[in-house]
Amino acid sequence: MSENYNKSIIKQLEELTLENEQLKAENKLLKAENLRLWQTIKQLNDSIEQRISEAVEKACAPLYARIAYLESENERKDAEIIRLKGEIKKDSSNSSQPPGMNGFKKVFNSREKSNKKVGGQKGHKGTTLKVPENLDSLVEKGKVKKYVIDFSNGAEKYVSKWEIDLDIKVVYTEYRYSSSNNVPYLSYGENLKALCVLLSSNCFVSEQRLSYFLKDLTGGLIIVSSGTIEKFKREASSRVNLSAIKEDLLNGEVMHVDETMLRSVQVLEYENNVYRVSHGTSFDAVIRTYSNATTTFYTVNPHKDDEGIKRDDIITRFCGILSHDHDKKYYKYGVLHATCGAHLSRELKGLNELYKIEWAGKFRKFYVGINEYKNRTEVCESDKLIELEKEYDELLSEGDKALEDMKEGSFIYKQLHPIINRLRKYKAEYMLFIRDYKAPFTNNQAERDLRHCKIKQKVSGCFRSWSGVVCYTIIHSFLSTAHKRKQNLFSAVKGLFCHLSNATR
Secondary structure (H helix, E strand, O other), X not given: OHHHHHHHHHHHHHHHHHHHHHHHHHHHHHHHHHHHHHHHHHHHHHHHHHHHHHHHHHHHHHHHHHHHHHHHHHHHHHHHHHHHHHHHHOOOOOOOOOHHHOOOOOOOOOOOOOOOOOOOOOXXXXXXXXXXXXXXXXXXXXXXXXXXXXOOOOOOOOOOOOOOOOOOOOOOOOOOOOXXXXXXXXXXXXXXXXXXXXXXXOOOOXXXXXXXXXXXXXXXXXXXXXXXXXXXXXXXXXXXXXXXXXXXXXOOOEEEEEEEEEEEOEEXXXXXXXXXXXXXXXXXXXXXXXXXXXXXXXXXXXOOOHHHXXXXXXXXXXXXXXXXXXXXXXXXXXXXXXXXXXXXXXXXXXXXXXXOOHHHHHHHHHHHHHHHHHHHOOOOOHHHHHHHHHHHHHHHHHHHHHHHOOOOOOHHHHHHHHHHHHHHXXXXXXXXXXXXXXXXOOXXXXXXXXXXXXXXXXXXXXXXXXXXXXXXXXXXXXXXXXXXXXXXXXXXXXXXXXXXXXXXX
C-alpha cells in the first residue's frame, strides 16, 4: 500500500512538474505576446498622437498664421498710435517745430523757472513819461516846439500840466538856380523818403496803405504812389554799405547762421541768369541770416544748397566759431562749431514727454545743468570739464543700454537711436560752449533775427518780384544792424538819402 501510494504521489508530482513547465512556457509566451501587444499599443498611441498633432497643426495652421498676423498688426498699430499721439502733442516747446505751426494750441513757456522775482530786475532801465530836462535847449535848436497856455491869470505861483503831442506839417522848400542849370522841377525830401522806407520795411505797412496814410495825414497835399514808395526803397538799398556789414561779421569771434523760407512770385535762376514767374502759385525763397550781437546780414537764394552759401560769400571766409542748428552743410565752413543746445533740449524734452523715454529726460537735465553752471561762472576749470565730459560719455552708455531693451526697428528705437549717434559723433560741437565760453549755448540770436522775416511773410503773404526780396534783405540788414547798435532808425535811414538830396541842391 505504501509503495503504491508513494508511486502515486511521485506520479502526481511528475505530472504537476510537467504541467508547471508547460505553464511556465505558456506564461513566457504570454509575456512575449503581452510585450508585443504593449509595443503595438505604444506604436499605435504614438501614431495616433502624431496623426492628431498633424491634424491639429494642419487644421490650426491658418489660425496660427492669423494670430501671428494680428499680433504683428497690433504691435504696428500700437507704434502708430504712439507716433500719432507724439505728432499731435508736438509743439515749439518739445520739438524743432516753429511757433507758427502751433496753431490754436496753448503752449506753455518752455523756459525753466528761476528764483527771480516777478517784474523788473535790479538795474533794469525803465521808461516813464516825463519832460526832458534840456527842453529849452531843444527848443533853441529847433528840434521841438514849446507852447505855454496860461490859465493862472499871471499868478506867481502855479502848477504845470504838460501835454506831449506831434505837430505834422508839410514843408515846401524852394531852391533857386540860374536858368542854365538843368535840375528837376519837383522831388521828395529825405524826411518823407526815410519815413516811407521805415514804415514799409520795418513796420509792415504796405505801399498802398502807406499812400493812403500820407494822404490823410497831410490833408491830401502829399499823395505818394505805391511805385514811388518802392522806388524809395530801391534808392535806400543801393546806398547800404554791405561790404562794411560783411567785414564786421568776418572780424567777429562768433557768427550765428540760420535760414527760413519765404514765398515769391518770381525767382532768379542763377545758372541761366533768367527770371521765372509763377502762374497761380509761388516759389520758395530762402532767407538766410548771418549775425552776431552787433551786426546782421540777410541774403536770399532760390534753394537751401551750398551754391547759395558760396554766393553769399560770408562763412566761406569765416575763421571763428559758427553757431547753427545742426544743419550738416554748415559743418563744412568755419573753424569751430557751436551746435544749438536749445534745439537739442526741445528734442530731448519731446522724447521724454511724448514717448516716455526716461533717458532723454535725464540727459536733458544734465545738459541744461551745464549751461546753468556756465552762467554762474567765468571759466570752467579743467577738473570740472573732465568730470562733465566723463558724465556725458556715461550717459551715452546708458542710452545704448536703453536701446538694447527696445526692439530694433521699432518706432521708439528709431526716435532715440539717431539722437544718441548724433550726440556721440558731434560731442565736440555740443560741448564747445562749456569748453570755450565765447561759444554760445543756443543759436537764438539768428532765430530772433529771422523773426521779422516770418512776420513779414504773415503780413504780406509773398513778394511780387525777386528784386523786391533782395531789396528787403538789404534794407533790413541795415535796419537790424542799426537797431543792435542802438542807433535812431529814422535818422539812420534819413542818412541814406542825404547825398541824394544834397546832389539836387
